[in-house]
Amino acid sequence: MAATIPPHSSLVERAAYAEDPSKSRGRKVAEPESLTRTPFARDRDRIIHATAFRRLKEKTQVFVAHEGDHFRTRLTHSLEVAQIARSLATALGLDADLAETIALAHDLGHPPFGHAGEDELQVQMANHGGFDHNVQTFRVVTKLERRYPRFEGLNLTWETLEGIIKHNGPVTDKLEKPSWSAIAEFDADYGLRLDGWASAEAQVAALADDIAYNNHDVDDGVQAGLFNLDELRAIPLIGPHVKSAVADYPDVDVGILRLEAVRRMIGAMVADVLAETRRRAAADKVGSAEDVRVLGHALVAFSRDMAEDLSVLRGFLMDRMYRHWKVNRTRSQARRMLGEMFQLFLAQPDVLPAEWYARTQGRGEAGKARVVCDYIAGMTDRYAIQEHRNLFNLDALH
Template sequence: MAATIPPRAAYAEDPSKSRGRKVAEAESLTRTPFARDRDRIIHATAFRRLKEKTQVFVAHEGDHFRTRLTHSLEVAQIARSLATALGLDADLAETIALAHDLGHPPFGHAGEDELQIQMQGYGGFDHNVQTFRVVTKLERRYPRFDGLNLTWETLEGIIKHNGPVTDKLDRPSWSAITEFDAEYDLRLGGWASAEAQVAALADDIAYNNHDVDDGVNAGLFYLKELLDVPLIGPHVASAFADYPDCDHGIIRLEAVRRMIGAMVEDVLAETRRRAEAARLASPEDVRTQDHAVVAFSRDMVEDLSALRTFLMERMYRHWRVNRTRSQARRILAEMFQLFMAEPDVLPTEWFVRAQQRDEAGRARLVCDYIAGMTDRFAIEEHRKLFHLDVWN
């Protein structure tokens, strides 16, 4: 039996009622404003660079592990499915999902940690803020404005998909958000749309599942070790029971597929329960709640916490991952310090801009240059700068 697409929910965003863009533009004749935002993100240079930015494993370690690009596509697929099932605007949920990692530097969280250290005294670094700066300033593709000039709803969702952010605005790294908000109010103290919340939960579903998949695939732990781990364990057991003679690689994929399904069903049930209890009648009702509308159940949150504890111990802190993390941080630290001391080794267009800035401004420019690098480019750039056997 074919799936039935539910009617539009009363609390779904309506693209025909979008609050528009900071710089007014004529509407597209073929796309809604949110679909147009999605297309602008897909065509952005920063989106293409995600193909060689790491999740856990550095991009050169193997072709089968997730990158930021494949992760973003998985998040977008889950977000679109969730939004459709809830009667929300699938284009907006997909757009925010595709954009959510644009500001990540090379080498994942290790890269972010190192840039935060190097930027102490210069305003700090935060990948969520960097994502916002990418779509509002750093992408340069249009003659009338910097950035992508996305709709209010997309910008709100990008910066608030994890919830209100007023408690972060006193951090130096969030000054760019404060400045933008002063000119274009994003209501930073309230929740974002249900579509943005869907994108946030889709991110949780995607990365927890693919980290299990990648961890087993990398040999950091074995499939049968997951049998006693909450959330994933029952799905591994049921897959073995249903297919006792099947290759373990297929069992791994089947268990992950079942876990994704279980997490999706949990989000749908809990969200419907909360929406009904709150009697949501408009998108505005979502923003004025004192809690998230799109959420996991309490039982799922507990099981997910246990799974994350396992992954932290067995994967994220594995000595092989620690070793690449250590190498990555040294690469970024050495490049940052060299570019600050000798800006004339930057590419010409970046050097020209560096000359026009004070020390703090130059540090931000160097940070932007490094943050935009892919893993592979960062490794090669470091080799050219620090190894005498490379003379090009």
């Protein structure tokens, strides 16, 4: 029997294991509370107003931002994740503001050109402390955003920071990596319990990310002509929804059928998460937010059957989309551009914009490389293309 979703959020009582904003562990730098917002809602608003959030509008998800107006970007992806996270959290009786906040923040550290950009920065930073987009997200919200007179970063609550850095689970096994040194240093001063699980709200954000990107990659892949609906019929997770959409609406335009199939797949994945999470909460007798952190495994999860079907879909997308020759060409171009700019900036930091050049002064090689990395990671696709043109194409100087 298919899992059902409560018909209205007002019918859902607050879960015993939900985070309570009135009991937040607070901020690293104490501030007066907002008169109109909970601490988690205030965090959400700070993220939305952040410069790094606005830049997501022209950062690659799969397709470079200028390749088409209808393909997802990091910004539209983040908004879709936030919508799904808020819906899941509301249905489970969790704090929807906290789940939404973590969802909106989860991709702030991604460099331009998606995973190609991350791969290249990992290569360039291999001898200078490494690069990890999750760590970069954390650095954005704790250091790189400069909007307030009393502190660096956004001074987010403990619960939001915890969720940002460990929404996928405990991270103590990563702390020995050079790229995670910033997390180890921050944790030493402001412990985030990195050996435990994050809140149920953070786990909801992580699952919402999985739901959003797998569905919109199917949508974008069909729209880009990399595969068609008929080819999806054999894929376990999406196939049944393609078939049912065609059966229900045999005369509807193929574009509408694509959207209908994706809509149904989202619904099925959401229902599965709700059913599995409720089953685990009951089986493990989860009665508090602390119980979630010490449970020893994820509370919010897909069922085994859904996880297996999702793995098949991911394999299909990897073969037919992420490794498609057209996507590979873009990845190759992107990596060359970022690599060439990185090496030039490191060798000649005085060609950086004045503010960034100033940050390199008095630093050793690793420190300069980190500044260069921060500058490049913050670029949009469009800005990176133009900056590369300015640096390497003499015609751009006229």
